Amino acid sequence: MAITSNGAPAAAASKQTLASAYIDFTADGNGWAQQYLPELMEKESEIFGNRSISGFLSQVGAEEAMQSDQVIWSEQGRLHLSYQGDISSETIVLDKDADGVAVTSCGVRAGDMIIVADANSTAKCFVVSVSTDTLTITVKPYQFANLAGAGLAGEVQVLVFGSEYVKGSVGRDAVNSPSFKTYNNNPIIIKDKYEISGSDASAIGWVEVAGEEGQNGYLWYLKAEGDTRARFTDYLEMAMIESEKATNATTPLQTGAIGQDLAGTEGLFAAINARGNEATGVTGINAATDLAEFDAILAEFDKNGAIEENMMFVNRATALAMDDMLASMNSYGAGGTSYGVFDNSEDMALNLGFSGFRRGSYDFYKSDWKYLNDLSTRGLINGKDTVNAIRGVMIPAGVSTVYDQALGKNLKRPFLHVRYRASATDNRKMKTWTTGSVGASTSALDAMQIHMLSERCLVTQGANNFMLMN
Numbered sequence: 001m002a003i004t005s006n007g008a009p010a011a012a013a014s015k016q017t018l019a020s021a022y023i024d025f026t027a028d029g030n031g032w033a034q035q036y037l038p039e040l041m042e043k044e045s046e047i048f049g050n051r052s053i054s055g056f057l058s059q060v061g062a063e064e065a066m067q068s069d070q071v072i073w074s075e076q077g078r079l080h081l082s083y084q085g086d087i088s089s090e091t092i093v094l095d096k097d098a099d100g101v102a103v104t105s106c107g108v109r110a111g112d113m114i115i116v117a118d119a120n121s122t123a124k125c126f127v128v129s130v131s132t133d134t135l136t137i138t139v140k141p142y143q144f145a146n147l148a149g150a151g152l153a154g155e156v157q158v159l160v161f162g163s164e165y166v167k168g169s170v171g172r173d174a175v176n177s178p179s180f181k182t183y184n185n186n187p188i189i190i191k192d193k194y195e196i197s198g199s200d201a202s203a204i205g206w207v208e209v210a211g212e213e214g215q216n217g218y219l220w221y222l223k224a225e226g227d228t229r230a231r232f233t234d235y236l237e238m239a240m241i242e243s244e245k246a247t248n249a250t251t252p253l254q255t256g257a258i259g260q261d262l263a264g265t266e267g268l269f270a271a272i273n274a275r276g277n278e279a280t281g282v283t284g285i286n287a288a289t290d291l292a293e294f295d296a297i298l299a300e301f302d303k304n305g306a307i308e309e310n311m312m313f314v315n316r317a318t319a320l321a322m323d324d325m326l327a328s329m330n331s332y333g334a335g336g337t338s339y340g341v342f343d344n345s346e347d348m349a350l351n352l353g354f355s356g357f358r359r360g361s362y363d364f365y366k367s368d369w370k371y372l373n374d375l376s377t378r379g380l381i382n383g384k385d386t387v388n389a390i391r392g393v394m395i396p397a398g399v400s401t402v403y404d405q406a407l408g409k410n411l412k413r414p415f416l417h418v419r420y421r422a423s424a425t426d427n428r429k430m431k432t433w434t435t436g437s438v439g440a441s442t443s444a445l446d447a448m449q450i451h452m453l454s455e456r457c458l459v460t461q462g463a464n465n466f467m468l469m470n
Helices: 056-060 220-242 268-275 291-303 316-328 378-384
Strands: 061-066 071-076 082-088 091-097 112-117 122-131 136-141 155-163 180-185 188-197 277-279 309-314 356-359 362-368 392-396 399-404 409-414 416-421 431-436 447-460 467-469
Touching: 056 220, 056 309, 056 416, 071 447, 091 155, 112 136, 180 447, 188 220, 220 268, 220 447, 268 277, 268 392, 268 447, 268 467, 277 291, 291 356, 291 467, 309 316, 309 467, 316 362
Parallel strands: 061 416, 277 467, 309 362
Antiparallel strands: 071 180, 071 399, 082 091, 082 155, 091 136, 112 122, 112 155, 122 136, 188 447, 309 392, 356 362, 392 467, 399 409, 416 447, 431 447
16 A cells, blocks of 8 residues: 655745745735635644654653763773683683773783683683783683683683682782773754844734744744744754764864864764664564564663663654564454453454563563654654664663762763753753844844754763664
């Protein structure tokens, strides 16, 4: 089945007030010299419903003020010691940690007991000595003459599980300090402006307008100013989701008046791409839409924080695919509708949607994300580039403990929260001011100018617990 959309329901936003924005009674060429007065429906039709897509970050995060050009936070490293390396004779040269990140130091010490495993064999070994310069450890298996006798060769995984010493021996000759990773993000300045002349601000229209910002009345500029403000509010959230840091040092985006280049900021998608996980799905169309794919996601979460409750914000196709997956788990799903579940009866409207489910020790709560469906937002991009389309995101619920470099102490914060610039002098969370001679008397300009500004960035803590669904 194919669905075709015919016609353009409404014009897009314009920089100026045009005649096309008003009702034209002269389209037939008769002007007002016609026999009957047209019947006018005064109320403007809201054919798109609530057009705003903001609200995602308010559900999963918080907002907090900051006073600096940069926010820096530290995240705990893994508690236990595990590495990847290559066997060379009776030594193992360590080169990566458990996450596959290159290492320049290791916490393995002489006297440690370790597990060494390759694709085919596993052996328990004793660490004889460690070279901290070359990250080379010399080991001896407990039950084999050497590593080759244990069937070990090539690339291996190494896990420290304890230590052993002879009687009367000296204690440890080295110490391990807790490891942590430091991340940073910088706020960006987001601006918009609305302007209308004094004459147009005084014009009474025939149509009663309304909008998401609560504006209503017969003055057209109320509608235009409210739409500008609603669009700017959406931009504040979209920028925190989509933004990327500028890495092209050869050709800077733009150099400011004080010699600073535009640096961009790390949004949600960029943070997950850099430090999180991605689920592409078996079919390449929808991710996480059968139990096998969800089990793979659970296995990945087990490797990280194993946070029990997770929220899924998905597009329509993925939401329906998940509903079909869960419905197919019903033994009566293939042969027809079953009653009794959720107290359904034949006389009730059947609920074919699921808001959540539990698999293993994890709870998943599903919600449609309008931003991924709307044709005027991400829905447009997803429809064009189906290879890199974003179908949804999984976000852990709750808070994480991090060390705040500015405050110098550990703090509990939501995994996602927005930092905005503010001080006793100026709060830049959502700043608006009016200039001109209409509504304010600040200049000789016969117009009203409404300026909007915000300076903010998104802090994505524990991105290793997030999942981007492609």
